[in-house]
Amino acid sequence: MKIMRLGDVGNEQPAVLVPSVDGTDRCFSLLPITRDVDGAFLASGGLDKARKALEAGELPEIMDAHSLRIGSPVARPGSVVGIGMNYAAHAAESGAEPPTIPVVFLKPSNTVTGPCDPAPMPPRSTQYDWEVELGIVIGREASYLRSTDEAASCIAGYVTANDFSEREYQLPGAAGQWTKGKSLPGSTPLGPWLVPAEEIDGGNLRLRSWVNGEPRQDSTSAELIFDAATLVHHCSQYMRLEPGDVILTGTPQGVALSGRFPYLQPGDVVEVEVEGLGRQRQELFRTPAASTAQPA
Structure with a gap:
């Protein structure tokens, strides 16, 4: 599981990248479970929640992910x-x-x-x-x-x-x-x-x-x-x-x-x-x- 943030500066959406052996990687939005990949998300067990939501098919696919800017995978760190x-x-x-x-x-x-x-x-x-x-x-x-x-x-x-x-x-x-x-x-x-x-x-x-x-x-x-x-x-x-x-x-x-x-x-x-x-x-x-x- 690879956690990403996609979109313009200041308007990134959290996402999870699912690699495929044939090169057809797919990205799914994490917006159903979090506003961003930040300290609150990580501290609340967000990575486990993301994995479970992905496995349950609860995350919508981002169809234009390949065309979006890639942001830092962690929203602005405190330190x-x-x-x-x-x-x-x-x-x-x-x-x-x-x-x-x-x-x-x-x-x-x-x-x-x-x-x-x-x-x-x-x-x-x-x-x-x-x-x-x-x-x-x-x-x-x-x-x-x-x-x-x-x-x-x-x-x-x-x-x-x-x-x-x-x-x-x-x-x-x-x-x-x-x-x-x-x-x-x-x-x-x-x-x-x-x-x-x-x-x-x-x-x-x-x-x-x-x-x-x-x-x-x-x-x-x-x-x-x-x-x-x-x-x-x-x-x-x-x-x-x-x-x-x-x-x-x-x-x-x-x-x-x-x-x-x-x-x-x-x-x-x-x-x-x-x-x-x-x-x-x-x-x-x-x-x-x-x-x-x-x-x-």
């Missing part, structure tokens, strides 16, 4: 939590030692966008970078959890994510800060779909990225330094995670920061994919600088 340098090889290419405890930062929830929406670059950006990541979607409140087993039970499912990052804004020098480099509009594409945790092995998924069709990253979530349950448990000691929140688990090696590839330019096309969770495609464009002219 987007990022994890830095969670692959040893990526830490090395960043010039850092692998962390012994998770590196945690926050991204504004207004950075979340659909998986194939055009991707804006800042007006003066020169070091815009891509990062394919496995995203964790929280299904119930997590605060001061006692164990990783308890943490695992708080995971509703997983999504594909791209954590676009402006390295000049992020890294030390000229007041660089992680928050500055990770908070830009449209910098957190999620989706195309959410897969329930019990239907996929989040600890062994292939992650890949491409720029203009050329391979960049190719790794697996088995190489995470801190796995999904460990991250949920750790974060719960420092913040309250709520249903619908998203944790980005970190990116593997193969980004522009390594020096092996050029940074992104307007017109570039970035594709990222996590096995079983779908592929994204973003075309980069330059956001125009605000006018400094005074009104007449």
Whole structure:
């Protein structure tokens, strides 16, 4: 079962995608059971309700689903939590030692966008970078959890994510800060779909990225330094995670920061994919600088 949100920005409808072996995938509306795929839906056992409604034939088919925009599979999260340098090889290419405890930062929830929406670059950006990541979607409140087993039970499912990052804004020098480099509009594409945790092995998924069709990253979530349950448990000691929140688990090696590839330019096309969770495609464009002219 693959949970989606389809439609124009701000007017998405919740849906479930049913794959078929012959390629004739079908989408069914979840409107009979929920207004949206959000924290309230997840906390109330919405994924189980969706499965039962689908099996009972209670959901109407969306006949024009293929023509609709795909939104983030989770309506605007309360929190987007990022994890830095969670692959040893990526830490090395960043010039850092692998962390012994998770590196945690926050991204504004207004950075979340659909998986194939055009991707804006800042007006003066020169070091815009891509990062394919496995995203964790929280299904119930997590605060001061006692164990990783308890943490695992708080995971509703997983999504594909791209954590676009402006390295000049992020890294030390000229007041660089992680928050500055990770908070830009449209910098957190999620989706195309959410897969329930019990239907996929989040600890062994292939992650890949491409720029203009050329391979960049190719790794697996088995190489995470801190796995999904460990991250949920750790974060719960420092913040309250709520249903619908998203944790980005970190990116593997193969980004522009390594020096092996050029940074992104307007017109570039970035594709990222996590096995079983779908592929994204973003075309980069330059956001125009605000006018400094005074009104007449």
